[in-house]
Amino acid sequence: VSDLVLVxxxxxxxxxxxxxxxxxxxxxxxxxxxxxxxxxxxLDLGVTRGDGVFESVLVRDGRAPALDAHLARFASSxxxxxxxxxxxxVWGRAFAAAVEAASTRGQRAFGxxxxxxxxxxxxxxxxxxxxxxxxxxxxxxRVGGVAAVTLDRGYRHDAARxxxxxxQGAKTLSYEINAAALREAxxxxxxxxxxxxxxxxxxxxPTSSVIVRxxxxxxxxxxxxxxxxxxxxxxxxxxxxxxxxxxxxxRLRASELQGADALWLVSSIRQAVPVTALDGAGLELDxxxxxxxxxxxxx
Amino acid sequence: VSDLVLVxxxxxxxxxxxxxxxxxxxxxxxxxxxxxxxxxxxLDLGVTRGDGVFESVLVRDGRAPALDAHLARFASSxxxxxxxxxxxxVWGRAFAAAVEAASTRGQRAFGxxxxxxxxxxxxxxxxxxxxxxxxxxxxxxRVGGVAAVTLDRGYRHDAARxxxxxxQGAKTLSYEINAAALREAxxxxxxxxxxxxxxxxxxxxPTSSVIVRxxxxxxxxxxxxxxxxxxxxxxxxxxxxxxxxxxxxxRLRASELQGADALWLVSSIRQAVPVTALDGAGLELDxxxxxxxxxxxxx
Numbered sequence: 224v225s226d227l228v229l230v231x232x233x234x235x236x237x238x239x240x241x242x243x244x245x246x247x248x249x250x251x252x253x254x255x256x257x258x259x260x261x262x263x264x265x266l267d268l269g270v271t272r273g274d275g276v277f278e279s280v281l282v283r284d285g286r287a288p289a290l291d292a293h294l295a296r297f298a299s300s301x302x303x304x305x306x307x308x309x310x311x312x313v314w315g316r317a318f319a320a321a322v323e324a325a326s327t328r329g330q331r332a333f334g335x336x337x338x339x340x341x342x343x344x345x346x347x348x349x350x351x352x353x354x355x356x357x358x359x360x361x362x363x364x365r366v367g368g369v370a371a372v373t374l375d376r377g378y379r380h381d382a383a384r385x386x387x388x389x390x391q392g393a394k395t396l397s398y399e400i401n402a403a404a405l406r407e408a409x410x411x412x413x414x415x416x417x418x419x420x421x422x423x424x425x426x427x428x429p430t431s432s433v434i435v436r437x438x439x440x441x442x443x444x445x446x447x448x449x450x451x452x453x454x455x456x457x458x459x460x461x462x463x464x465x466x467x468x469x470x471x472x473x474r475l476r477a478s479e480l481q482g483a484d485a486l487w488l489v490s491s492i493r494q495a496v497p498v499t500a501l502d503g504a505g506l507e508l509d510x511x512x513x514x515x516x517x518x519x520x521x522x
Numbered sequence: 523v524s525d526l527v528l529v530x531x532x533x534x535x536x537x538x539x540x541x542x543x544x545x546x547x548x549x550x551x552x553x554x555x556x557x558x559x560x561x562x563x564x565l566d567l568g569v570t571r572g573d574g575v576f577e578s579v580l581v582r583d584g585r586a587p588a589l590d591a592h593l594a595r596f597a598s599s600x601x602x603x604x605x606x607x608x609x610x611x612v613w614g615r616a617f618a619a620a621v622e623a624a625s626t627r628g629q630r631a632f633g634x635x636x637x638x639x640x641x642x643x644x645x646x647x648x649x650x651x652x653x654x655x656x657x658x659x660x661x662x663x664r665v666g667g668v669a670a671v672t673l674d675r676g677y678r679h680d681a682a683r684x685x686x687x688x689x690q691g692a693k694t695l696s697y698e699i700n701a702a703a704l705r706e707a708x709x710x711x712x713x714x715x716x717x718x719x720x721x722x723x724x725x726x727x728p729t730s731s732v733i734v735r736x737x738x739x740x741x742x743x744x745x746x747x748x749x750x751x752x753x754x755x756x757x758x759x760x761x762x763x764x765x766x767x768x769x770x771x772x773r774l775r776a777s778e779l780q781g782a783d784a785l786w787l788v789s790s791i792r793q794a795v796p797v798t799a800l801d802g803a804g805l806e807l808d809x810x811x812x813x814x815x816x817x818x819x820x821x
Contacts, residue, residue, distance in 0.1 A: 229564060263562035263569060265528060265651055270562060272697040273572030304698065305705055352564055375685045378676040379720060386674045388702040397696035398571040403687040406604055421678060
């Protein structure tokens, strides 16, 4: 744990007044803490109920170009869970402090996880922290790709609209189904999962978004399907547009994946990982295009 | 927190050998800890992923008659999540120690929560604890009842069989949808929820099981629908059978609830709470029968 930097956010949400903290506020709203020491109560709703939200942000050479998109999504997740609004000014300052501390230790690439829980039951005080950890090296995965399987996520494509209490589209701490799906993939001798709605629409992967290539056209499923709006998809689409591809956010039937020319799973931390086989059927691996995409995303 | 008793379980799962610990093992496999101090790492998968299972057991006058059923369900939840098998001998001893400590403080009724998480990521060491807390007084609720609404849980009635990675039927720490459903109930000026499958079958409530009365017949939905097998339902059905009711575990369409004569939500901690209105339509409240049922459950 000597590689970790932990920052506890002491003023994570906007106060009842609704007024944001002043940028000149003398109290920073966060403190550094020991990541090797226990920091959480067994009464915290983050652990007893998975009642919280998170984001994971990649930092390279001290820069996190997608930070604003991540903070916006963090606030969106909090809204879906009826949390008080995160004080993004404090989170931004705490993030910068974590990045500086991790960079001082000579780390070039690391992930920063932002976590906000509903806090100790009955306290009405959220618990909040940031944790910077060295990013695992996903270079081999980005080049060689992964085998994936499609799995039913159980909900209809319109569940986010018809049943908002199912919290589709939020990055919550109630994440165990994603881990269970990845274990099921392993049992099927694959490493990744492409979730499909109960009525047959392509959704997303447990920790990444899906981009599918059909000839000169790149397609990603729309966030109205109750999927987490991808911050990395947006940047990947900028790249593909520059390369002359058409890009579209539109519904795809799982059956249409059989006609796909390529498929990538994209996320902040791993960037773009090509899928080389889906449900046992081979997919084209365009090494050159994938490498250029990852260079773009990594810069 | 002076009312709380926290026991950390240091040997929560069976060892690789598969051999259970000997009852004469000199090391008890648990230690008492300070519930007011932080005990959990921010790296624990219990909080970062909601990756764990739990049980809540009511203790009255030092007795927990349903303990074996709870321990069996705890083991079942662990199995659904691909956890190593809990060492129930150790959990049983730790439970007895927590009960003794709480009883010594003069508490007559308290809940004991058992929690097992996958532990710190990469450690392969589960984290485990028991927490005894005074049980809130639900007496008024048991007499006066609650208003409830039906809400779609999003999954088909057969999801537990067709998509086991959705972990239906396990009591997991990824519990936030239950809290969100209760918030939705509040918005509808109700206090409780009866979940319905996406194809219209009655399931369970967020933290309790459902019993529906049709004349002389008591019905509860079967656990094959991906619901948590109710330990209290079983005891309630013993009572109803003694009172001359027919009891059945069978599928119910949500539309059939319109013909119900009464409905109860039953759980270990709250016992039997009558539902006085469902989706705004009044239900009969049989005060005498409900009181006798709660006396039975409380003894």
